[in-house]
Amino acid sequence: MRIGLDYRAATAAPASGPARQVLALERALRRRPDTETVLFTEAPLDHPHRAIAVAADLPARADADAAPPGLRRRWRFEAGFLPGALRAQKVDIYIAAAEGGLPVWRKPAAVRQVLLLHDLFRLTLRRPRSAPWRSLASRLIDEAAIGHSIASADAIWTPSRYTTAECGRLFPAHAHKLYVLPDALAPLPAPAERSRLSRPLPPRYWLLVGTREPRKNADLFLRAWLDARRQHYDTPDLVVVGSPADVPAELQRLSGVHWFERIGDDELARLYLDAERLWQPSYAEGFGLPVLEALAAGTPVAVAEGGALEEVAPGDMPRFDPHDRPQLAELMIRLSRESVVGNAEQRRAFAQRFAPNAYAARVGALLDELLKNKKK
Incomplete structure (x- = not known):
């Protein structure tokens, strides 16, 4: 055939x-x-x-x-x-x-x-x-x-x-x-050494992957993160894989937001591995591969409700309304204080289904x- x-x-x-x-x-x-x-x-x-x-x-x-x-x-x-x-x-x-x-x-x-x-x-x-x-x-x-x-x-x-x-x-x-x-979830290469990254990583950070299209919802997400940061000083820094040009000018140079553009797979693997949590706030998503890539690294996730993202995240991972900025900010404050549910091996095992x-x-x-x- x-x-x-x-x-x-x-x-x-x-x-x-x-x-x-x-x-x-x-x-x-x-x-x-x-x-x-x-x-x-x-x-x-x-x-x-x-x-x-x-x-x-x-x-x-x-x-x-x-x-x-x-x-x-x-x-x-x-x-x-x-x-x-x-x-x-x-x-x-x-x-x-x-x-x-x-x-x-x-x-x-x-x-x-x-x-x-x-x-x-x-x-x-x-x-x-x-x-x-x-x-x-x-x-x-x-x-x-x-x-x-x-x-x-x-x-x-x-x-x-x-x-x-x-x-x-x-x-x-x-x-x-x-x-x-x-x-399909293709294995990422071995993570790059931190010293070889295009810019230094903060000691503690959350991760956002993808900003190019409006449906990725980076604008609302960044505003919610800024709300949380103002209310709770210990909200982690944010590492964003994307371009600052994808969001309004007032969001492009926020203190505590670290932008990574055009990175290699080994750099992306390092970002997943060291992140405290991946956030995926898209209000429209056909699948959600970054969620699985983070889980494969053992990293917890939080995903938007109402689309395909819910299908690629374990049931114990937090969900949120991608259109509700105050609710999202409240969730960020809560998760910055709480211990992560589950363990890394469970998350890796879930990702292996794909x-x-x-x-x-x-x-x-x-x-x-x-x-x-x-x-x-």
């Missing part, structure tokens, strides 16, 4: 969250017996992935960025390149690893199609800092691309029950295709289910 995998994320941004999941899926597929994995991507002529993947030429930048954003580039890959490439490679199953990405037309009839759908926030959340016409155009394109892929997929794999429920709510006619495939072996087993079961349905 030949399985094709959408490898574009791994080519374009290998350190990103989507790329890490594509790489985890590739490793799981290569472990499956009697299966050959074929990678499909787009890349410049000198890119090393052209030696391991079936690659479309990357369009010139001016063409790729034409308005609406990325439309011509996606059309060339998904309508112009992919159908013929799947046919030429005699692929039996093709897995699209983006919110859209399945062939637009002329797909070989025998090919089974899987959509790896992380979330639907492109359809359900407003686009910040965007002109109204551009926001409308992007939404219409996303609705068409995602809607097409959901309709044409034989199976839709989502990382959480939350995303499954959202997809079923927005596309009820295709709810029968939905299956949960939790994201380790590569468990992920590969789930991928195998879903593929078996897909092939079984084909025979019916």
Whole structure:
């Protein structure tokens, strides 16, 4: 059996969250017996992935960025390149690893199609800092691309029950295709020595990972932390993995907040290991990998209610309303005084439920289910 995998994320941004999941899926597929994995991507002529993947030429930048954003580039890959490439490679199953990405037309009839759908926030959340016409155009394109892929997929794999429920709510006619495939937790490298970090760490700190998108809720979280700090002097410092430019100017240089940008995995591992607690305040999250990475280091977490984050945190870890700033500040004050519930080994054991072996087993079961349905 030949399985094709959408490898574009791994080519374009290998350190990103989507790329890490594509790489985890590739490793799981290569472990499956009697299966050959074929990678499909787009890349410049000198890119090393052209030696391991079936690659479309990357369009010139001016063409790729034409308005609406990325439309011509996606059309060339998904309508112009992919159908013929799947046919030429005699692929039996093709897995699209983006919110859209399945062939637009002329797909070989025998090919089974899987959509790896992380979330639907492109359809359900407003686009910040965007002109109204551009926001409308992007939404219409996303609705068409995602809607097409959901309709044409034989199976839709989502990382959480939350995303499954959202997809079923927005596309009820295709709810029968939905299956949960939790994201894989890849082991981080050995933690970097503190002396090799880009900046010194405070002796005691909480950790926040991710600030780029408004749904990460860094603005409200920082304001709640500042409230707690003013009321209780012993509230720990805050280490933030992200850019100060992602938050308002008045929050960019707070005393006690330490920003880390563009750090390596070994530095991130050190931040997880030494943190007193990871906070994940996102009001919309498709999965929540930083929570599991912290738990794998034995570090306690506190997560926002109402989304996928609750699925990736043990039941004894604190939850909070991501929209209630006073409640969050009160929780911070309380947790800065209390002892941590549970122990590090219990937290590491919880994270192992999402380790590569468990992920590969789930991928195998879903593929078996897909092939079984084909025979019916």
